Structures are given as structure tokens and as C-alpha cells.
Amino acid sequence: MKATIFPAIAMTLAFATTSCSHGGGEHLASLNAAYIDTTIPAGQDFYTRINKGWMEANPLTAEHARYGQFDIINDSCESRVKSLVEGLGATNPEPGSVADKVWTLYSQAMDTARRNAEGATPILADLKKIEETPADGMTDLFFWMHANYGSPFFGAGPMEDLTNSTVYAMYLDGTGLGMGDRDYYLLDDERNTAVRNAYKTLITTQMQNAGYSKEDAERITANVMKIETALAKDSKTREERRNIPAMYNPFTIAQVKETYPSVNWDRFFIETMGIETPDTIIVSDPKVMATASRLMSSLTDREIKDYYLWDYVSQASSRLSDDFVNANFEYSKVRSGVQELRPLWKRALGATEGALGEAVGELYVEKYFPQSSKDYMIGLVENLRSALSDHIANLDWMSDETKARAQEKLAAFTVKIGYPDKWKDYSSMTIDPKLSYYENMHNASMWHQAEMYAKWGKPVDRTEWGMTPQTVNAYYNPLANEIVFPAAILQAPFFDPNASDAENYGGIGVVIGHEMTHGFDDQGRNFDGNGNMVNWWTDEDLAKFEEKTKGLAAQFDAVEVLPGLHANGAYTLGENIADQGGLRVAMTAFLKSQKEKGVDIKSADALIDGFTPEQVFYMNYANLWANNIREAEIRSLTTIDPHSLGINRVNVTLRNIAPFFEAFGITEGQPMYRPEAERVIIW
DSSP, X not given: OOOOOSOOOOEEOOOOOOOOOOOSSBOOSSSOGGGOOTTSOTTTOHHHHHHHHHHHXXXXXXXXXXXXXXHHHHHHHHHHHHHHHHHHHHTOOOTTSHHHHHHHHHHHHHOHXXXXXXXXXXXXHHHHHHHHOOGGGHHHHHHHHXXXXXXXXXXXXXXXXXXXEXXXXXXXXXXXXXXXXXXXXXXXXXXXXXXXXXXXXXHHHHHHHTTOOHHHHHHHHHHHHHHHHHHHHTSOOTTGGGOTGGGOOEEEHHHHHHHSTTSOHHHHHHHHHSSOOOSEEEESOHHHHHHHHHHHHHSOHHHHHHHHHHHHHHHHGGGSOHHHHHHHHHHHHHHHOOOSXXXXXXXXXXXXXXXXXXXXXXXXXXXXXXXXXXXXXXXXXXXXXXXXXXXXXTOSSSOHHHHHHHHHHHHTOEEEEESOSSOOOOTTOXXXXXXXXXXXXXXXXXXXXXXHHTTTTSOOOTXXXXXXXXXXXXXXXXXXXEEEEEGGGOSTTTOOTTSOHHHHIIIIIHHHHHHHHHTTSTTGGGBOTTSOBOOOSOHHHHHHHHHHHHHHHHHHHTOEEETTEEOOTTTTHHHHHHHHHHHHHXXXXXXXXXXXXXXXXXXXXXXXXXXXXHHHHHHHHHHHTOEEEOHHHHHHHHHHOSSOOHHHHHHHHHTTOHHHHHXXXXXXXXXXXXXXXXXXOOO
């Protein structure tokens, strides 16, 4: 979607009940025992003990800045989807059909010869329009940009009202930072300076690719940096943006008009969204909105046009010739350390799925996701829900009053597994092989934008999905109080029908527990069982919760991920809470399931390739996060990713969990051991 509105608050796994019980003498299925380095004691570095062999067997290739278990599964899914999409071409789909649209976009994405021949031609008319707009047409140009090609200065759009999630509210939020995070603009250390310089080079290069002289391209670069840096200075930090209540600032339309007078707001809503002016608007970041309004009224027309030119070229660049694509890649090399472009077919698939994701998802589900898998997951989710209920009931720091409300929220969780109950209808999307790839992708973008704007004034559709079925991930959406597990995540090492219960609970079981715990993390805890932002905590319980979360954040803050660079415990807090909760709840569910089946996990018959079931549970969890990663990507992710690095999702999280110590005989004095008084247990 074009518009950037209120920050997404669906919590992802980022980068899942179990198999039937087996008899004694089981063998590992998801785990490869050969990868375990038994010379490294579990109490020294558990992550490396389990994953060293995997890391050696899966070295980074030039196209990856990071490569891990998620990528292996994603590679498998991409190969499946490639086969499905390319199979459409062999069927000679009817012109105008959804199958034809999928095949056309994929084919055009693969056709670099045509794009290279076209060069910048598909965008020249629009660039000329921007350049030739007279002074009295600058307001019209602003509306045209917002309606079609970007979100200069700020973003706007409908999203569920945080306090009444059955209806849509209108949100305004600051945007316009091409590098994404404010630190890239404001910090002068070696890393941020390098990324900033690479970004300047990117702008200059792309504007030259678009036909501008070097002198003009450098002027455009300077003006873009002037504007984006000013916006960055007054933007909330990434840590501040985790404070959801502070992002909810209702303004009457009269207040918006008075506070941000540089925009004709009645025209804005009519001309960019096709709706009447809302009575109330939620301003997510009032300070940066004020800066945007000030800039719009104080900048020269030339400065504003240069800003628009880059906004336009930036959104178009990945859909144009190799010169544009390669310039983007040179910037990525500096930012993430990646050394080689992803294969063309992978990029083509990604673009096609971005435009017609659920159409591709229907094909995927039909071939690769049987109803039995969906039914099986439903049972496992209920096992995990029951286990989390037990944890809430047994908390020693929470009052009975707050516990009762937490139980109400847990009971109200909606569960979505595999694929949507109803699929998107793409029949009105215009995809024409006679048009350029850029034009078709722009049509797809406009279709999605219109779909979003059409929600205004209608009840919220709780059947919608935020991910496609072929996505290897999962998420919790607090505004719907729902946990969602796309079909593609149900693969080893997360889930394997031939694996032991211990492996599957340590895999997909932890994923389920992780997403459930997001409902009670530092952001999710702000919402009730109906998805409304309501404080259901007593003051005393909330104070205890916040004290515990400060302790957990401090544990991650203490980790030096690279010399002189520490993890960001505040920014990654929600995911760290969910990791810990997922581990603890999944183990409880696993132990209950074995007891119900009459399995004595302490017996010799329960051993799995010589390991106890508890050991296998924790080993498979560590196995989920096996990866190799470049130093530049470590620095980048530490800046922009709300998830901790894989090694810390294992080693730091497990150091709070007593059953882990017991499973491996880890004792005081070993690096993995954390004294009981220093452990932080939340859920």
C-alpha cells in the first residue's frame, strides 16, 4: 500500500498441536543430531552448541545478509510458489482472469530486456508534470502526489479505532523518512554516517538514471536530506513509538485545521481518498505533524518539487530498468552487507505476491495445505490456551482482579489457521500485458489503496488476514485479539508429523505460545478481549508488570552484540516477553499432553536418540533460530528490528528458565546460569 498511517502493531514471530505420541526409542526428525557440538557445554553457550554444525553447513551466500532456518523454509515455499505460478503460463489463462493477471505480472517482472529498453520512459511524463507545475498549482500537485504516488510529509488513512475496534478511525502520522529510522539522519557515528552517505549516493544516482544532470541530481539530494532530516529531528524514537496509548491523540477536525494549517483538509480527504472530511482524526505523532506543516509553508517550490521528485522515483525504482535496481542494491550493500542481488525469479515472485498475494495463496493452499493440518493445529492451539490459563492463575505477582480480566481476554482469542475463510476478489484490478511493468504495478498499488480507503464508514471486517497463506510467519493482532498462523509455517523444524511431541512443542508449540503471549506484552496488554484499548489492570499490578519488564529490558541491554554496540532491550521488549512466554507455556502444555497420554518422560523408553524429551524441546527451540549473519546486518537489525538477534532469543531468554537449567544440569558458575534472584519471569 502507498500510504503510511499509524504504525503497524500486529506482533509477528518474524523471521505453529503436535504429532501423535511415539513409543520408546524415538529418533530426532526436525533436529539433526550431527549438527550438535557436544564439545561446547550446554551451560557455556547453548545456542552455539546446538547450531554450530548447522552454521558450518549453511554458510552465507552472496545474496544474503542473514540466512537461517526461516530462510530455508522460505526457499522451499518460494520454489513451490514458483512452480505454481509458472504452471499458470502453461495453461494459457483466459485474458483478464486472475490467473492471467498473476502470470502477466510475473512474466513482466522477469522481462528485464523490455524494462532495460524502456529505461526511465514509464515515469518521464509524471516527472515532467512535477517539474512544470506552476506556483499556483502546488496545492494541486500535493494532492496528486498523495492520491497516486507517495505520502510526502505525512501519511493518512483509516484503521481500526484503538478504543472501539469495530469501527474505523482516521489516522495521521509522520512519514517521509527514506531511510526509515531517525537515527540514520541524526547520529554521526561511523555506521550511521556510512548509511547516510550511501543514501545520498542513492538519491543522486537514481535521479541521474531518471534523466537529470549530475548538478540537478545533487541539488535534489541536498533538498531531500534537508527536509527528511528536519522531519527526523521531530519524529518519535522507535522506543517511544512502542507506547501505544501515547500514539492515540484524538483531534477534532477544527483542531487539525488550526494546528496544521498548511493543508486544505477538506480537499485533502475528498481528493486523495474520495471521502467526506472526518469529524475526528487521530494524530499519532503531533510534533512531527507540526514540523511537516511548518515545512510545507516555509519551503520554496523548488525544494518541495525536489522532495516530490525523489518520493516519486523512489517508489518507482524497483519496477524499472536494471540501472535503477542496481542502484538500490548498492545502497542495500552498505546498509545490510548483502553482496549479491537475489535471483530475478525470487524478486519477480515477491512483486507478484505483493500485488496478488491471496490469488497465489489459493493455489498454495489447494496443493500444500490439507484440512487435516488445519484441524490438527486447532487442537494444539487449545492445548496452549489451557496452559497459558494455568500460568495466569498461578502468577504470584498479579491480583485476582487482574487475573480474572486476563483470563477473559485469553478466552476471547480468535484463532485463524492456514488461510482466510473468504478470498480477496481481484477482478477489478487492471493488469494489461500491453502496459509497462511499472504501469501494471502502479495499477495494483492503486487497487490496494482504493481497497483500504473503501473501508471508511464500514464496520471492521474481522475475516481479513494480514499475511498470505504462503508466508512463513505468524502474528498476533491486538485490535482483533486474534492469533494467526499461515499455512506455510507448518513445516519442519516448526512442525513435522513424523517428529516427536518434544520437537513439535519446542517448535510450533512455542510459536503458538509466543503469539498468545503477545496479547499480554508491553503493547498487547493495553487491549482487552474485544480488541479495544482499555486499561484492565489495577494500578498496583501494572506497576509490578512494568518493573518486571524493566528488568527484562536490562538483561538484553547488557548484551554487546558487536564491540561497542549493545542490544536494545526497550525496543525489543515485546518480542522478548513473547519468546519467554512461548517457551514457558509450550513446556507446560507439552508436559500436560504427555501426562494425559500416560507417557513417563523420565523413563528410559522416553529417550529420543539418547536425549530426554525436555532436552529435545529446548534443543529444537534453539534450532529454530540457527542462522549466519553479516556484521552490517547485525548493526542494521539492532537499529530497526523489534526482534532480538537469534542468538539472544536463545541464550538470554533461556537464562531465566529454571526447567532449562534442570534439563541440562546447568549450575552456578556457568555462563548460561542466572541466579534465581536475577531472573525475570513475567508470564
